[in-house]
Amino acid sequence: MDSALALILIFAILFQLTAAGFALSFIKYTGFKFSWTFIAIALFLMSIRRAIPLYMLITHSGYSLDLTNEIIGLILSILMMFGVRGIGSLFIERKTAEEKIKSLLKEKELILKEVHHRIKNNMSTTYNLLVLQSDSLADKEAKKAIDNAASRVQAMLALYEELFITGSYSDVSLKKYLPVLAEKIISNFPNRKIVKLKVDSDEFTLSEKKISSLGLIINELLTNIMKYAFTGKDSGKILVQLRNNSNKILLTIEDNGNGIPENEDLKSPSGFGLSLVETLTNQLEGTISFDGSNGTKVTLVFDAN
Numbered sequence: 001m002d003s004a005l006a007l008i009l010i011f012a013i014l015f016q017l018t019a020a021g022f023a024l025s026f027i028k029y030t031g032f033k034f035s036w037t038f039i040a041i042a043l044f045l046m047s048i049r050r051a052i053p054l055y056m057l058i059t060h061s062g063y064s065l066d067l068t069n070e071i072i073g074l075i076l077s078i079l080m081m082f083g084v085r086g087i088g089s090l091f092i093e094r095k096t097a098e099e100k101i102k103s104l105l106k107e108k109e110l111i112l113k114e115v116h117h118r119i120k121n122n123m124s125t126t127y128n129l130l131v132l133q134s135d136s137l138a139d140k141e142a143k144k145a146i147d148n149a150a151s152r153v154q155a156m157l158a159l160y161e162e163l164f165i166t167g168s169y170s171d172v173s174l175k176k177y178l179p180v181l182a183e184k185i186i187s188n189f190p191n192r193k194i195v196k197l198k199v200d201s202d203e204f205t206l207s208e209k210k211i212s213s214l215g216l217i218i219n220e221l222l223t224n225i226m227k228y229a230f231t232g233k234d235s236g237k238i239l240v241q242l243r244n245n246s247n248k249i250l251l252t253i254e255d256n257g258n259g260i261p262e263n264e265d266l267k268s269p270s271g272f273g274l275s276l277v278e279t280l281t282n283q284l285e286g287t288i289s290f291d292g293s294n295g296t297k298v299t300l301v302f303d304a305n
Contacts, residue, residue: 015077155219171205201242229257260292
């Protein structure tokens with residue numbers, strides 16, 4: 001009887017210490033948690049509580065214990081060990097899943113970064129080829145068409161440069177992107193030196209898709225201004241403003257130039273540039289208006305989301 005009780009107590013102690021060890025080992029998966037420490041301490045104390053009667057049973061003849069109670073204690077010890085291990089396994093599975101998700105996200109980001117990098121390089125090559133082609137042309141109309149195409153590629157290139165620099169491939173800061181884009185567009189024109197450019201934007205982000213359309217619209221509008229607004233003038237001003245009012249985006253581009261020609265029907269534009277602006281505005285599900293009473297003022301409104 002004493003030998004059986006001793007074995008039961010020894011196994012109960014081993015199971016409790018094992019459970020305590022499991023509890024402490026799970027801290028590395030969940031971070032330091034007082035609950036695991038408390039569970040481990042409680043199990044350790046329970047093992048001591050079993051060790052005391054085991055010592056008394058071995059050293060004191062005639063010391064008696066209730067066999068039924070000790071069997072129940074052993075069963076509880078086994079259940080506690082498997083219970084702690086089972087709960088801990090859930091944390092391990094969650095931790096493993098989180099690490100796998102993080103790994104997949106990192107892999108996705110690296111692939112996306114590489115894709116954007118290649119697109120940026122291809123756009124840069126395309127832009128340079130268009131510039132070289134333009135320089136080799138004698139026909140003014142052909143040269144003009146190539147220059148316009150190069151300008152549109154440059155507008156997209158500015159976006160991808162911003163994506164590549166910031167490392168954000170879903171949202172782009174307009175406060176950083178807009179001044180860079182505007183300056184790149186007007187710097188291509190020989191009358192850049194007489195034009196004073198002011199760019200003012202709220203700090204907010206837009207998705208790559210929306211900012212892509214917005215960038216092309218700004219390119220077309222600024223290109224038109226630089227081509228026609230300051231003909232015969234010694235100086236000029238351009239103001240580009242971008243506001244975010246409760247997720248309603250308001251773009252305003254205005255100049256103090258020659259204004260809109262009387263024969264220009266902006267509701268049914270014949271030129272490719274303004275037709276492109278109209279198409280891109282529809283893609284943004286926005287509205288655009290023109291005011292040529294004092295210089296030219298263009299207002300574009302669309303939803304941020």
